[in-house]
Amino acid sequence: MEHGSFTNDSHASFTLAEEDHTLANAVRFMLNQDPRVTLAGYSIPHPSLECVNVRVQTTGDPAREVLKDACQELMLMNRHVRSVFDKAVAEFKVKQARLATEEEKKTKAEEAELKKQRDLLASMDIESD
Amino acid sequence: MTTKKEKRIVTEEEKTFAKNFNIMDLPDIPTGLPPHLQLQRTRVLCEEDAPIHTTSIAYSGAYNGVGVDNSVKLENFSDNFKVDVIELSKDGMELTFDMIGIDAAIANAFRRILLAELPTMAFEKVFIANNTSIVQDEVLAQRMGLVPIAADPKLFDYLSENDQPNEKNTIVFKLHAKCAKGEGRKKVLTKELIWLPNGSELVKESGDSNSKPKTYTSFSRSQKDSFPEFAAKDSNISPSYPDILIAKLGPGHEIELEAHAVKGIGKTHAKWSPVATAWYRMLPEVILLREVEDEDAERLVKACPQKVFDIEDMGNGRKRARVARPRECTLCRQCVRKNYGEDRNKDEEEKEWIENVGREKEWVENVALRRVKNHFIFKIESTGSMPPDVLFTEAVKILETKCERVIATLS
Numbered sequence: 001m002e003h004g005s006f007t008n009d010s011h012a013s014f015t016l017a018e019e020d021h022t023l024a025n026a027v028r029f030m031l032n033q034d035p036r037v038t039l040a041g042y043s044i045p046h047p048s049l050e051c052v053n054v055r056v057q058t059t060g061d062p063a064r065e066v067l068k069d070a071c072q073e074l075m076l077m078n079r080h081v082r083s084v085f086d087k088a089v090a091e092f093k094v095k096q097a098r099l100a101t102e103e104e105k106k107t108k109a110e111e112a113e114l115k116k117q118r119d120l121l122a123s124m125d126i127e128s129d
Numbered sequence: 130m131t132t133k134k135e136k137r138i139v140t141e142e143e144k145t146f147a148k149n150f151n152i153m154d155l156p157d158i159p160t161g162l163p164p165h166l167q168l169q170r171t172r173v174l175c176e177e178d179a180p181i182h183t184t185s186i187a188y189s190g191a192y193n194g195v196g197v198d199n200s201v202k203l204e205n206f207s208d209n210f211k212v213d214v215i216e217l218s219k220d221g222m223e224l225t226f227d228m229i230g231i232d233a234a235i236a237n238a239f240r241r242i243l244l245a246e247l248p249t250m251a252f253e254k255v256f257i258a259n260n261t262s263i264v265q266d267e268v269l270a271q272r273m274g275l276v277p278i279a280a281d282p283k284l285f286d287y288l289s290e291n292d293q294p295n296e297k298n299t300i301v302f303k304l305h306a307k308c309a310k311g312e313g314r315k316k317v318l319t320k321e322l323i324w325l326p327n328g329s330e331l332v333k334e335s336g337d338s339n340s341k342p343k344t345y346t347s348f349s350r351s352q353k354d355s356f357p358e359f360a361a362k363d364s365n366i367s368p369s370y371p372d373i374l375i376a377k378l379g380p381g382h383e384i385e386l387e388a389h390a391v392k393g394i395g396k397t398h399a400k401w402s403p404v405a406t407a408w409y410r411m412l413p414e415v416i417l418l419r420e421v422e423d424e425d426a427e428r429l430v431k432a433c434p435q436k437v438f439d440i441e442d443m444g445n446g447r448k449r450a451r452v453a454r455p456r457e458c459t460l461c462r463q464c465v466r467k468n469y470g471e472d473r474n475k476d477e478e479e480k481e482w483i484e485n486v487g488r489e490k491e492w493v494e495n496v497a498l499r500r501v502k503n504h505f506i507f508k509i510e511s512t513g514s515m516p517p518d519v520l521f522t523e524a525v526k527i528l529e530t531k532c533e534r535v536i537a538t539l540s
Contacts, residue, residue, distance in 0.1 A: 029234035
């Protein structure tokens with residue numbers, strides 16, 4: 001919901017229902033990053049109300065459009081975070097699997113070596129007898 | 130009295146800067162952020178008494194005066210953002226990763242969503258048929274509620290107020306544990322919970338004896354048939370861990386109950402939170418401001434409870450302190466205290482010294498403790514219902530849908 005004036009749409013407050021600091025703080029950050037914004041802030045009118053008020057003042061562009069752009073930007077940012085995270089986790093899992101098989105190979109080789117030595121020792125014992 | 134001249138460490142950066150510096154090259158208007166502002170912008174400085182420069186500078190025009198653009202655009206965010214996975218625990222339920230190049234506002238949004246807004250399945254209703262144990266019904270129900278269930282919440286619907294519990298929104302478990310007389314005490318563990326894919330087995334009491342007996346759920350068919358995920362014989366829904374203690378029974382005690390799990394989010398009740406904890410900390414940065422040698426170095430190593438510093442042997446018996454494990458730093462600030470690495474009774478000596486000499490000992494700062502503002506060490510500890518990497522991607526998706534919703538309401 002928008003609370004603004006009919007004559008000047010560059011200053012407006014927005015009430016976002018069923019939202020809290022989670023979204024409001026992130027959106028405020030995105031708004032502040034926008035050079036068109038002169039003021040951006042948010043408040044929760046009362047702890048028992050499930051809404052936040054976001055205030056946007058711009059240098060001239062409609063506040064509604066600027067807020068929409070901020071949300072859009074945040075969404076694209078999230079999409080990027082998700083793709084980077086998924087890739088990093090996949091790479092890590094591949095690396096871990098490779099390390100595990102290498103470790104297994106190493107222990108197997110060590111065991112084989114040990115067995116060889118034991119066999120050698122055993123055969124030497126027989127000879128000495 | 131001779132004062133020992135302190136040797137300052139000159140970084141490579143400073144060296145090249147000094148070599149190429151010419152006053153005539155300086156522009157008329159200063160460009161670029163001066164180093165002290167750059168430090169304030171990117172680091173939290175942890176001083177002896179309190180941290181300073183803790184806030185991030187969000188305003189895009191904050192440095193317009195020196196011709197520096199402070200806005201984050203998607204392109205440069207994409208270039209700088211990085212994720213490093215540090216550790217995944219053996220059971221795959223604890224994930225540590227570094228998130229670099231993101232602001233606290235967004236990292237915190239992810240954390241808050243992980244804690245409170247990701248759906249899971251948890252026991253909401255517990256029907257107690259018999260409970261002669263010393264654990265009261267309501268306490269038992271509360272304990273049951275906190276048992277994590279390994280079921281993908283994406284498969285299920287929310288149970289709204291007017292809905293009948295059916296196979297799409299409810300998971301039913303039964304528990305019947307008994308401790309025979311003459312036996313020792315018995316533990317009731319979560320492995321004794323038995324999944325009922327056909328729904329409730331408890332019959333509702335009704336005055337009419339002719340009507341068909343009704344149970345507390347109205348499943349139209351078995352969950353084994355309606356979900357291909359559970360169709361296989363051994364793919365059952367169960368609690369995440371088999372060895373969670375629910376109650377202890379004495380000889381002759383008995384518990385018989387049925388528990389109904391529904392979908393919900395952590396905001397409503399913490400039992401629906403999919404994580405034990407999800408938290409982040411900023412990367413600690415420990416920097417030696419001068420060469421710390423010999424006795425001083427040993428004191429510095431002793432001062433740090435996290436063993437951040439190591440002693441480096443410089444040959445011919447000289448030792449030098451080195452920052453070996455900065456990530457271990459908890460910013461306890463022992464190393465920036467005046468009498469670092471000294472025992473308490475040294476205070477008395479210091480007092481005596483002040484009385485005799487008339488002033489305090491000269492205090493030289495050895496260490497700078499900082500935190501990198503845009504580098505987060507993120508840790509997610511899942512309760513076991515879903516792996517932590519899935520949880521994080523879901524959290525990001527939820528933030529995306531929140532944005533979408535705002536855009537939709539504004540258009």
